[in-house]
Amino acid sequence: MSDIPTWRRVALAAIALAVSGWLLRGQIADGLVVRGDEMLYRGAVSAALTYYRRAMLLDPGDGAAVDRFAFFAMNTHDGAKLRESVAIASRYLQDHPGDDVVRMDRAMAYRSLADNRDALPDFARIGKRAGDARALTFAGYCALALGQRHRAVGLLRDAVALAPSLPAARDALMRLELRR
Numbered sequence: 001m002s003d004i005p006t007w008r009r010v011a012l013a014a015i016a017l018a019v020s021g022w023l024l025r026g027q028i029a030d031g032l033v034v035r036g037d038e039m040l041y042r043g044a045v046s047a048a049l050t051y052y053r054r055a056m057l058l059d060p061g062d063g064a065a066v067d068r069f070a071f072f073a074m075n076t077h078d079g080a081k082l083r084e085s086v087a088i089a090s091r092y093l094q095d096h097p098g099d100d101v102v103r104m105d106r107a108m109a110y111r112s113l114a115d116n117r118d119a120l121p122d123f124a125r126i127g128k129r130a131g132d133a134r135a136l137t138f139a140g141y142c143a144l145a146l147g148q149r150h151r152a153v154g155l156l157r158d159a160v161a162l163a164p165s166l167p168a169a170r171d172a173l174m175r176l177e178l179r180r
Helices: 006-023 025-041 045-058 063-076 079-095 100-112 116-130 133-145 149-162 167-178
Strands: none
Touching: 025 045, 025 063, 045 063, 063 079, 063 100, 079 100, 100 116, 100 133, 116 133, 116 149, 133 149, 133 167, 149 167
């Protein structure tokens, strides 16, 4: 061991640390998500969002970090955080298009930004693919806000067919059909 110069030992140790950090980035990101959850439990939403950002920086494919960031950013009602969550979710969905949880978070963020045009396709896709009556109801409301009454009625009918006891869909459909 004494044959190896100190500078070489330091370089090898640094390389070993870098490689192990890269190999364990998923586990480190999961730890950051757990730490963010702990911050939420304590009521420190901004600190939690910082931990979720760090987790996404280490592992951009960490759906839990993206989901939590998008959901809690939406709950802040801060336009800048909402736009950031839409951008993060959109990047994530390019590589994980089947993640309906993140897609729902993005749709809700769009809706919070009053962007019904972008929210509608996400809600409709989730509703149809996952059989989610809530998403179809939101899609119906978005269509109605965009002046697409016929599409809204169709989406709300689909929602009622999936969940006849869902009051939001049933009542909205009844109001629309009364206005014919």
